[in-house]
Amino acid sequence: MAAARANxxxxxxxxxxxxxxxxxxxxxxxxFSYGDIARELGITTASxxxxxxxxxxLGEALIKRYAQRFSxxxxxxxxEMPEAVAKLRAYAxxxxxxxxxxxxxxxxxxxxxxxxxPEAMRGEVIRFFDDHQRWLAGVLAQGQSQGKLRLAGxxxxxxxxxxxxxxxxxxxxxxxxxxxxxxxxxxxxxAALRA
Amino acid sequence: MAAARANxxxxxxxxxxxxxxxxxxxxxxxxFSYGDIARELGITTASxxxxxxxxxxLGEALIKRYAQRFSxxxxxxxxEMPEAVAKLRAYAxxxxxxxxxxxxxxxxxxxxxxxxxPEAMRGEVIRFFDDHQRWLAGVLAQGQSQGKLRLAGxxxxxxxxxxxxxxxxxxxxxxxxxxxxxxxxxxxxxAALRA
DNA sequence: GTCTATAGGCAGATAGAC
DNA sequence: GTCTATCTGCCTATAGAC
Numbered sequence: 001m002a003a004a005r006a007n008x009x010x011x012x013x014x015x016x017x018x019x020x021x022x023x024x025x026x027x028x029x030x031x032f033s034y035g036d037i038a039r040e041l042g043i044t045t046a047s048x049x050x051x052x053x054x055x056x057x058l059g060e061a062l063i064k065r066y067a068q069r070f071s072x073x074x075x076x077x078x079x080e081m082p083e084a085v086a087k088l089r090a091y092a093x094x095x096x097x098x099x100x101x102x103x104x105x106x107x108x109x110x111x112x113x114x115x116x117x118p119e120a121m122r123g124e125v126i127r128f129f130d131d132h133q134r135w136l137a138g139v140l141a142q143g144q145s146q147g148k149l150r151l152a153g154x155x156x157x158x159x160x161x162x163x164x165x166x167x168x169x170x171x172x173x174x175x176x177x178x179x180x181x182x183x184x185x186x187x188x189x190x191a192a193l194r195a
Numbered sequence: 196m197a198a199a200r201a202n203x204x205x206x207x208x209x210x211x212x213x214x215x216x217x218x219x220x221x222x223x224x225x226x227f228s229y230g231d232i233a234r235e236l237g238i239t240t241a242s243x244x245x246x247x248x249x250x251x252x253l254g255e256a257l258i259k260r261y262a263q264r265f266s267x268x269x270x271x272x273x274x275e276m277p278e279a280v281a282k283l284r285a286y287a288x289x290x291x292x293x294x295x296x297x298x299x300x301x302x303x304x305x306x307x308x309x310x311x312x313p314e315a316m317r318g319e320v321i322r323f324f325d326d327h328q329r330w331l332a333g334v335l336a337q338g339q340s341q342g343k344l345r346l347a348g349x350x351x352x353x354x355x356x357x358x359x360x361x362x363x364x365x366x367x368x369x370x371x372x373x374x375x376x377x378x379x380x381x382x383x384x385x386a387a388l389r390a
Numbered sequence: 391g392t393c394t395a396t397a398g399g400c401a402g403a404t405a406g407a408c
Numbered sequence: 409g410t411c412t413a414t415c416t417g418c419c420t421a422t423a424g425a426c
Contacts (some may be wrong), residue, residue, distance in 0.1 A: 012409080027310055031225045033400075043389065044411065046405095047409065047410050049404080050410075060385045061357065086332070102272050109307050111367060112303070113307075126370055129367060129371075158383070160380060164363035165360045165364075167360065168363020169363065171362055171363065171403075172355070172362060173415090175309045175321055175324070178403095184349075184355065184356070185352075185355060185356040188353070192387050207391080228420080230418075232421095238391090238392065239394085241392075241421085242391065242393075244421065245392075249421075250420070328402095393425080394424090394425080396421100399419080400419075401418070402415105402417090404415080404425100405414085405415100407410105407413100
């Protein structure tokens with residue numbers, strides 16, 4: 001999942017987002033500060049406020065950019081992979097990549113901190129999961145009509161379950177620093193869906 | 196899962212733990228302060244330091260008590276339920292109870308914050324998951340020999356997958372404030388294991 | 391056990407010069 | 409765009425009286 005920059009944001013703003021993104025995904029939104037970013041970037045916190053008025057706005061931009069990058073990846077998967085099972089595997093692969101960098105899914109970690117988030121960020125977290133659920137339900141429908149997946153019940157619920165399982169597998173893999181934990185749960189999940 | 200107090204801790208210390216427990220499970224370890232507890236308890240933060248020297252020690256006590264309560268619950272499940280499927284359902288029920296109180300599993304939320312935790316707390320988080328995995332693997336073995344579960348591959352890995360799925364389902368249910376999301380994923384998980 | 395008083399540090403944020 | 413200077417508030421923590 002490569003970087004795809006098409007905003008009218010400055011280079012500095014992008015670097016701020018890069019650093020903040022890593023900090024959120026590894027420590028959580030409440031466990032990093034403007035000071036952390038400023039130190040790493042070699043500027044002052046006052047300068048940070050020029051690019052993002054406050055932490056809430058920074059957080060909002062963070063999720064939006066993250067979600068957009070995922071959207072792009074999902075679009076590419078749709079274009080490049082004809083088969084549902086391959087799509088699901090690729091989807092899980094997106095999370096595996098993050099985990100390889102010792103990062104939790106941003107929206108997963110924000111879900112854990114949900115009650116403490118500024119309103120604007122909450123909406124974006126929900127939207128992220130809704131979008132993925134919709135995309136997954138579509139893939140499931142396709143796999144079902146292709147005869148590649150054997151599914152019982154609501155596709156939306158199955159999609160929810162897939163997201164839950166992947167997020168949970170990432171979450172538990174974190175303390176163990178162990179990608180294998182994620183991989184085995186993922187393969188098992190896919191195997192259970194296959195016809 | 197009722198409270199089971201058998202420590203030589205004071206009543207105040209237990210009340211501190213009760214409040215802190217709720218705060219951790221709803222906001223995370225990094226998003227609550229001694230001040231929050233003090234305000235709610237009607238004493239000063241200085242007094243808090245008498246009972247728990249620092250936030251790290253409080254955190255450690257918090258996980259230990261939580262894990263102990265779970266241990267007790269697992270023991271009761273073993274004693275009261277002869278059948279593996281019922282045990283698994285009861286296990287999932289423990290998490291459902293927490294979620295009904297709008298709480299995330301303590302160790303699940305601490306997993307998300309793992310990188311920022313004091314060393315002593317990290318060990319306890321790992322131990323929690325290890326213990327549950329061992330217990331679940333035992334239940335799976337029993338269900339298999341009873342002919343009630345149809346399992347392929349490593350029981351330890353399946354146990355890992357169960358924990359991941361339950362934690363993930365809780366995590367995603369949080370932003371939606373929706374217990375149904377957890378329940379549907381849970382039933383689906385159990386159905387997939389049944390013979 | 392609980393208090394007052396206090397410390398030092400860091401948080402997010404703003405004003406205004408350059 | 410970035411800086412210095414500054415603010416207010418909160419954080420964890422300690423000393424010592426009661």
